[in-house]
Amino acid sequence: MSQLTDMFSECWSKLEATGSKDSPLRNMTVCNYAADDINAYTVVLREANAERNTLIFYTDHRSPKVEQLQLNGKVTVVFYSDEEKMQLILKGNATIHHQDEVSYWYWRKDGYKGRRSYLAEPAPSTLINEPADGLIYIKGKKFEEHDPTGYENFAVVVIKTNYLEYLQLNREGNRRAKFMLEDGGEFQGAWLIP
């Protein structure tokens, strides 16, 4: 295998290692089109799949970003690990899964502890008069993690990537490479001056 091929696999291995709280690539910044604006926000990387070249995050279906992504699925995603002094930039197309087999599978997935946040009322991004999280109405009430309430607001965003750019800062010499999806379905790599 060439150095570039190794590098590509190594990047995806790092992404796939997410899930552990200590993973340096646990959070990512996603940027998408929002009419004539650019939206950017942090989300938790829930899953990366090197074979499919996909990244997954969860969100509330009522969030404005969902409609933005449905209108234009083009996204740029940025990861930065301060520990490793490494930046990964990926580009691709996002698909929203809502009340389908995919969203149901992730909703039921063991180990997921964030289901309660999908019960927020009113919806995310609604203007309010006082600081609040929208969950006061269920405060103190019993909540089972597998309670189906909230599922109707739960959406899974699958990003199919077609570009990956790697940058490693290093005292001995910075290194940068990009990998682009070719028509034949293979990623073609090239080194770049950092």
Ligand SMILES: Cc1cc2nc3c(=O)[nH]c(=O)nc-3n(C[C@H](O)[C@H](O)[C@H](O)COP(=O)(O)O)c2cc1C
């Ligand atoms: C560390 C961190 C992790 C976050 N993870 C998520 C996430 O996984 N999904 C999500 O929708 N929002 C997440 N957010 C909140 C988003 O950055 C954003 O503020 C929110 O989704 C509002 O989006 P909206 O403008 O579409 O309503 C996270 C924020 C932080 C600071």
